[in-house]
Amino acid sequence: MGMAARFIGRAVSRKMQDKVSQALPAMMAKQEAMLREQIAIAERHPDLRACLTDQVIFLDGGSRTMPMKGVMTNLTVEQADAVVAQLRG
Numbered sequence: 853m854g855m856a857a858r859f860i861g862r863a864v865s866r867k868m869q870d871k872v873s874q875a876l877p878a879m880m881a882k883q884e885a886m887l888r889e890q891i892a893i894a895e896r897h898p899d900l901r902a903c904l905t906d907q908v909i910f911l912d913g914g915s916r917t918m919p920m921k922g923v924m925t926n927l928t929v930e931q932a933d934a935v936v937a938q939l940r941g
Contacts, residue, residue, distance in 0.1 A: 896933075
């Protein structure tokens with residue numbers, strides 16, 4: 853009985869390793885793309901800040917804030933431009 857369980861466990865383990873090894877490159881590419889996007893936003897808007905305690909985003913030296921919820925998920929450069937325009941306006 854124990855031998856059969858080990859055999860099944862190894863088979864399941866191999867299948868999981870195969871799935872992970874297939875998914876890992878795609879996950880790494882997605883993470884790298886998100887990092888490049890964040891770097892582009894930081895270079896374009898160096899005065900854009902976020903407060904994780906209060907969960908808001910703001911411009912350095914500004915008085916307006918926006919809730920971080922819903923804005924920061926996969927923020928693109930174009931969306932960051934719109935956020936900055938709204939915070940400045």
